[in-house]
Amino acid sequence: MNIAQVDLNLLKTFEALHDESSASRAALRLGVTQSAISAGLRRLRELYGDPLFVRTGRGLAPTLRANQLKPVISEALDRCRQSLAMISPQNLHYEGRSVVLGLSDDFEIAYGRSLMEAIALRLPKLRVIFRQTYSQIVAAALLDRTLDLAITAGGFTERRLSRQVLGEGDYRCLVDPHSLAPGEETIDLQGFVTREHVLVSSGGFIGITDEGLAAHGLRRHVCASTSHFAALPYLLKGSTAVATIPGHAAHVIAQMTGLRVLPCPLALPHYPVELGWRTQAQLDPLLLKVREAIVACFTLPPPSAC
Template sequence: MNTMNIDAVDLNLLKVFEALHDESSASRAALRLGVTQSAISAALRRLREVYGDALFVRTGRGLAPTLRADQLKPVISEALNKCRQSLAMVNPATGNHEGRSVVVGLSDDFEMALGRRLMAEVRVRAPGLRLIFRQTHSQIVATALLERHLDLAITSGGFANRLLTRRVLGEGSYSCLLEPSSLRPGQTTLDIEEFIEREQILISSAGLIGMVDEGLASLGLSRRVCASTTHFAALPYLLKDTRALSTIPTHAAQAIAQLTGLTLLPCPLPMPRYPIELGWRTSAPPDPAVDAVREAIIGLF
């Protein structure tokens, strides 16, 4: 059993641990910290002695964390962030967050719709801060926040936990996205007959049934799904030069249409609106970096 105490540990090793876990590579960790790769290797040997565990094992894709390393990561990162916070308190008026990062959990539809604008807001509110966008959704977001894998999260629900605080940012709706060449000249709407006549692309983690299918079933109708994907970003490539359509959250449809030239039309099927919520840990201590990002997100709505 390792009986080493903090007096015998070089706390700079914790920065190396964080960099190795984030980068999954000794060479990238060295670049991040501005040291040599041999220094990283030496630090890793000492970390292994301290924690009595391999911590990172070599794979074909770099360094993979062990179970112990994954357990240590949120604890070590939180400790380092408290140290960074203490330094920011020396001269908070500078508003410089160099070296800090805030992890925001969101699905790729929110990332496409909000990511660029959030980057611009944070650049003004918290100069030097790095945003880390990490994929999540309502079924797993609470666990990710509580296990400190995320600092903040934007989802359509999932925060019903007494240890989490949530704020409703707005409501979401659905629109249809399709190739403009598949429309008649001047066409600005779809009727329900054309809607179900066209092949459709489903965005779903399971790839089988979506909310559109449930809505159509209530009317005694069904649609033909020609393909399913888990990522909204694939849609421009899947819809191009086809008559297919996809019914997706309006914020994502707007973002994709603006960048790709695809057309956005109202969905002819009555679809329920859904809440867009921001969540974070209730017990998290005040952190100027996280606060700045939270206020920037609220400002976007």
């Protein structure tokens, strides 16, 4: 196959179909008709000798070959975008472009709004897409180009990734203030163990609090677990349960919902908050500006004041 015979706009059609899982949404994204997308998909199927996308009850699902092609095609398109940015580095028009930022929902709750503002200040009209990730899966997501950048508590040791430390995190307790005695501002370790606990965990069984209690020969009773920090206000309100979560999220959730933040009576280790990206993409002007915005946001006062 001679590349001179290939319409390179088909690569944009492929990327839009893979990201949107819908011909109609891909058409809206590219500003073309749905019939143009369908025609492009037919040509892509001929070009690669594969169905690429198959219709399911939830839209278009990529085939194995499509998933293999996605990182290669996205990288090629990013290189083209980067070359155009080199012609006009001071260009302030980013409408139609997007960046995918991976982070867990505790960071999204605490920093999402200030990240939106910081990015909009430097890259007007750029769309930021927040996508859920965590340290155990973030490296693979960056390398397969599901994410452009990510903020997690580590996970960037793969040699093709670069990282920057943004700060250090700790843990706090979150409770319904009505479950506290009048004037009670803390709970001791015995009261902590006595209470029921709500666990936030992707696995749903064991958390860092359990490890810390085990070192003291203690155990807690977890009455419920969830994978989303955003669910905590609904699970804690009206109960005597406690949730031990990252401090940045605890302060913002308390500020928005009326829950109370208390010091954790258990000595739990602090953890690094890191920004990671593909080393190969570190000279992309757009990503450089987004990284600057992220670093600026994390040098502001604590999230409760952002």
